Amino acid sequence: MAATNLGSTGAEGAAPARGRKPGPAASAPCVPGAIVPGATPAAQQGAEHVTEPVAYDAILLAGFGGPEGQDDVIPFLRNVTSGRGIPDERLEEVAHHYRHFGGVSPINEHNRELKAALEAELASRGVELPVLWGNRNWDPYLNDALAEAKAAGHTKLIAIATSAYSSYSSCRQYREDFADALADTGLGDVIQIDKVRQFFDHPGFVQPFVEGVRDGIATLLEQNPDLERSGIEVLFATHSIPSTDAAKSGPADRGFGEGGAYAAQHRAVAEVVMREAGADDVAWQLVYQSRSGPPSMPWLEPDINDAIAELPAAGRSAVVIVPLGFVSDHMEVLWDLDNEALETAGEHGLAAVRVPTPGTHPAYVAGLVDLVLERVNGTPVAERPAVTELGPWYDVCRPGCCENVRLGFRPALAGIAP
Secondary structure: OOOEOOOOOOOOOOOOOOOOOOOOOOOOOEOOOOOOOOOOHHHOOOOOOOOOOOOOOEEEEEEOOOOEOHHHHHHHHHHHOOOOOOOHHHHHHHHHHHHOOOOEOOHHHHHHHHHHHHHHHHHHOOOOOOEEEEEOOOOOEHHHHHHHHHHHOOOEEEEEEOOOOOOHHHHHHHHHHHHHHHHHHOOOOOOEEEEOOOOOOOHHHHHHHHHHHHHHHHHHHHHOOOOOHHHEEEEEEEEOOEHHHHHOOOOHHHOOOOOHHHHHHHHHHHHHHHHHOOOOOOEEEEEEEOOOOOOOOOEOOOEHHHHHHHOHHHOOOEEEEEOOOOOOOOHHHHHHHHHHHHHHHHHOOOEEEEOOOOOOOHHHHHHHHHHHHHHHHOOOHHHOOOOOOOOOOOOOEOOOOOOEOOOEOOOOOOEOOO
């Protein structure tokens, strides 16, 4: 049965737009009787976990995107902040982070490497699924990836967003951009998109951090012979978000408390990492970074630099910084952690190491393929790995999940419409 696609911006039969960020969709395609827009038949009725096998045609690797030269920086930041009316003068205040690195964000190259690693892992298992790559905010855009899918005859896509946790910016906004891309290309009647579950507690994502914390503590002890384990603190860092958005992250009926599912998921993973790293005797805390927006708007705290400044008074002389909220070395990792946080540690006389992000760690890459195959094979819930009591997370996002308080609910795929 054909889907309705009132959000399409292109003329019937017109070539899809390329080379730009799609505008907001007016609606998302949804077949009559379905409650999940844009979904394959197996997911259209909104089961929490879809255990019906699906013959997907391709994998859609969905990235954030980043500039790859000085001339790209401001246009990229305009895309990131579209609809907010931020003048270029204010964007330039953020642009200096990118300009410090020649205007190049590392994120696109990391996604090229991840795409190649996924293709190699799929080939090693004999899984014939091509990997298409599209970004939310820079070339190649998601609408380019959908046009590529259409040209190759791929109509059922399983998406991997390069973000592990539940919040507006780390999940729902990706799902909104899927709807925008379908509307922009006019392919809502042709292409269906499901999305793998949030993978914050999948062992493939967690294992690189376990190794990183274990190695980071060992490195500090080796380099500082007088250092005791009691003098070390582990700071698990993730991107701060507005407190109001954090409170709306995850399903409203789960009762996650302050910080919503976003904070709860990070805390749960950090506990597992410390235990599996054999570091139960080492102090740790969850901290935040990279906040933006007006000072009057509350964001999740403490800021990592404030937390570092307080460590000497708590008897600490060394710190392990863990970029728990990031799948690869984003600009926020290079600037806010490798530059600002390590500088703050030095100013307070603290020995410091920053552990790696998952990147293309074999366990992480294999875990992403496992998540795809869960949906390909319709794996029963009891057989899906999760290292915290919060998971395995939902295949189909629940009604009202991860609302943007400022914007409300926009059309989105891979979840039950609010």
